[in-house]
Amino acid sequence: MTSKITHIETMLVDIPTIRPHKLSMTSMAVQTMVIIRIKDDQGREGLGEGTTIGGLAYGPESPESIKMNIDTYLAPLLIGQPLHSIKLLVQRLSMSVRGNMIAKSALQTALLDLQGKHLGVPVSTLLGGAIHQHIPCLWVLASGDTDKDIAEAKALIASGRHCDFKLKIGSRHVNEDVAHVAAIKAALGNSASVRVDVNQAWDESTATKGMAALQDAGVDLVEQPTPAKEWDALVRLSQKFTIPILADEGVADAADIFQLAQRGFNGGIALKIAKAGGPIEALYAATVSSASGMGLYGGTLLEGSIGTAASIHAWSTLPKLHWGSEMFGPLLLQDDIIKQPLRYHDNGVDVPQLPGLGIEIDEVKLALYRRK
Ligand code: MUC
Ligand code: MG
Structure with a gap:
């Protein structure tokens, strides 16, 4: 009934x-x-x-x-x-x-x-059915301190919880930021994937300089280097470098992604249920991204366990997350409001199996x- x-x-x-x-x-x-x-x-x-x-x-x-x-x-x-x-x-x-x-x-x-x-x-069943039961999940290093970030990353690699890292940069001068990233990449070596998120902080010429240096340092991905609305700059940068760009704040839904693809963007897309208006629309955005040849990434707005679980259910229905995900939000918080925390292990997080989101307050x- x-x-x-x-x-x-x-x-x-x-x-x-x-x-x-x-x-x-x-x-x-x-x-x-x-x-x-x-x-x-x-x-x-x-x-x-x-x-x-x-x-x-x-x-x-x-x-x-x-x-x-x-x-x-x-x-x-x-x-x-x-x-x-x-x-x-x-x-x-x-x-x-x-x-x-x-x-x-x-x-x-x-x-x-x-x-x-x-x-x-x-x-996940309501969204078409899970293809995967374990979603890869990186960790974000954002203490602002190079030595603390290296120690944090090494401890996480040793525990097996994460082996991929995203670094938040853009608040300091580009040379300082690049030195910080290069030091972390050098300390972690080739076993760890290191990516950066500039959160729109660079203009196009600063991004050109920064991306060249990040490419030399062995960084795998540069997220939203330039302001959200400057789509043409993002397209030019994506065509200039072999280091790929991930579009985040610049694209919210399927219509934005279609526009960016038409302009010739050749990077990846950070999907977020919060940007798109919900899991259903985030999956529409994924379809347009994939049809345009763009790689997918499961993004977060640093939600706690409920929003993170909803995102994980959605990402579990996608055939491929080319850049994995960042569904680590609950781990950044000192405490949780759900009874059974999400299960993080082996560089990823398990898709909940119980009815609904599969979590209890x-x-x-x-x-x-x-x-x-
Ligand atoms: C963003 O822009 O990607 C995701 C991870 C993180 O540390 O911040 C968010 C937002
Ligand atoms: Mg971002």
């Missing part, structure tokens, strides 16, 4: 990070997640998460705006609706509300979790970290 949505609750949850996490635009000491609980008239509950980085430092939605816009505009469109078609509900939201992709992704995640529990299948922890 089809169930009906009866109740949608949103809350802000603040959890400190295990160390400062430095990006070109901000330094994080705490992560704020918007957690959603959708209830139906049969007593089931779906969990969702909408998370960004550094308040409004990274993008146009803040945790507070995500919560406010769900409560005021999006949730009322779902209350009383039957749950038989997630795509119908998603269309209902997109016809009435523009933008707000993180808020929409959080709601879509909760709807998928609820539907999966209702039908007794994992979210720890009510005591949630009460502890929930913003009063």
Whole structure:
């Protein structure tokens, strides 16, 4: 029997990070997640998460705006609706509300979790079925200190948890950043893949200089070196160097990726459920990327376990993630609000197997970290 949505609750949850996490635009000491609980008239509950980085430092939605816009505009469109078609509900939201992709992704995640529990299948099954049960996952080195980053990477390699690393750069002069990256690559050697994320910090001429030096240092991939909207610069850089470029902030959904492909971009694409508006749209983006010959990467906005699980379910349905994934968000946090943490081992993370997202809230922890 089809169930009906009866109740949608949103809350802000603040959890400190295990160390400062430095990006070109901000330094994080705490992560704020918007957690959603959708209830139906049969007593089931779906969990969702909408998370960004550094308040409004990274993008146009803040945790507070995500919560406010769900409560005021999006949730009322779902209350009383039957749950038989997630795509119908998603269309209902997109016809009435523009933008707000993180808020929409959080709601879509909760709807998928609820539907999966209702039908007794994992979210990956709702998305077409898992091809993989273990998703490769790198670690991001972003302490801002070269020696600390090397020690962190070596400990993770020794424990077998990660062997691929992404370095956040762009806040310092390009020469300093390149020296930092080259020192880490030299210390880790060829057994570790080292990539960088510039988070839009370079203009095209700085990127030309930086990418040449990074290529010489043996770096495998350069993520979003130039500003998000400067697509032509990204295309020119992708054609100038053999070191590949990963487009991140510059592309949110299938339409953006189509435009970039038409202009001649030949790099990879960071897929994120939060950018695209949910797991379903992230998979549309993956289809256009693959059809254009672009390699795929499972990206994060540093979500906690709920958003990370939703992403993992989506990525598990893709035939190939050429650049693996960065679904490490829960590991950057000092604590978790779910009972059974996601399982990280052997340079990756397991795809949850239970119905829905396959995770359960720890009510005591949630009460502890929930913003009063
Ligand atoms: C980004 O731009 O890729 C992903 C990992 C990380 O450290 O920051 C995010 C955002
Ligand atoms: Mg990025």
